[in-house]
Amino acid sequence: MRRLAPLILWALACSAAAAADVSGRVSTAADGVNVVPLAEGSVIEVVLTTSGGEQVRTFAARDGAFALAGVPAGRHVVSAYNSRFVFPEVHVDVTASGVQAAALVFNGAPIPASPLVIRPAGVAQYYEARKAVDVVGFIKTPYGLMIAFSVFAMVVMPMMKVDPEEYREAMSSLRGGDGGGAVEQSGGGGRSGGGGARSGGGMQPTGAGAQRRQIRDR
Known part of the structure; x- marks a missing residue:
């Protein structure tokens, strides 16, 4: 057992030497230029998930600066959480000297690694616009x-x-057309009646002359 003690101490020393500090800053500029202030009482939580599934947590300062201590060497994922912003996950390659490379998880695009800068993908939308x-x-x-x-x-x-x-x-x-035709027909009938009356009037003298002729003949 005494022989194993030095080996255990050596392994612990090696692991401690391999651990590093990961520091960086979380930006609140959704467009990369204009900084959007955090809501009153709002904080940004930074979580580093190691390749073995362990998590190292911390909170960013008001200016967005953060530091994660005792991070083992390897390829890990850093995530930032806030109720107002949506941040992309970041892959970081950590060695004993710190972060060597960083890239976005969803498309592999490289981002600044020293210091590590995490920018929001956009402002969180909790309601769908009508x-x-x-x-x-x-x-x-x-x-x-x-x-x-x-x-x-x-x-x-x-x-x-x-x-x-x-x-x-x-x-x-x-x-x-129907009304006008009726009027014309009625007007024509009146004229015909008048003509008949005139014809009747013309026959009366003819009848009187015949009577006078009969008297003379007698």
Whole structure:
């Protein structure tokens, strides 16, 4: 047992020597330029997950600076959490001298490693923005097409099936042709009656002359 003690101490010393400090800064500039201040009482938590699944946690200062002590050598993942921002996960390659390389997890794009800078991917959105009503888009949907066809069948198609005789009668009534014809016919009848009266008046002298002739003959 005494022989193993020096080996254990040597292994602990090697592991301590391999551990390093990871320091960096969390930026709140969503566009990379304009810094958005944190909400009152809000903090940024930085979590480093080692390749073995262990986690090292700390909180960033108000200016975004953070430091993780005793990080073992290897390839780890650093994540930042805040209620207002969404931060991407970062791969870091750690050696005894510190962070040697850093890259985004989702696309592998390299980022500054010394010091490590983590920028937000965007501002967190907890509510979906209401979209404006799109009439054309609704008509293109199956429900919109059904409604449009129903309106066409009830309104447009009956207008396209008008009976020709009914159409002519409607047009003649709009022109007032029937009323004018009736007036002309009634006027013509009055003139005919007048002519008849005049004819009757002309027959009376003829009857009186005949009576006088009969008296003379007697």
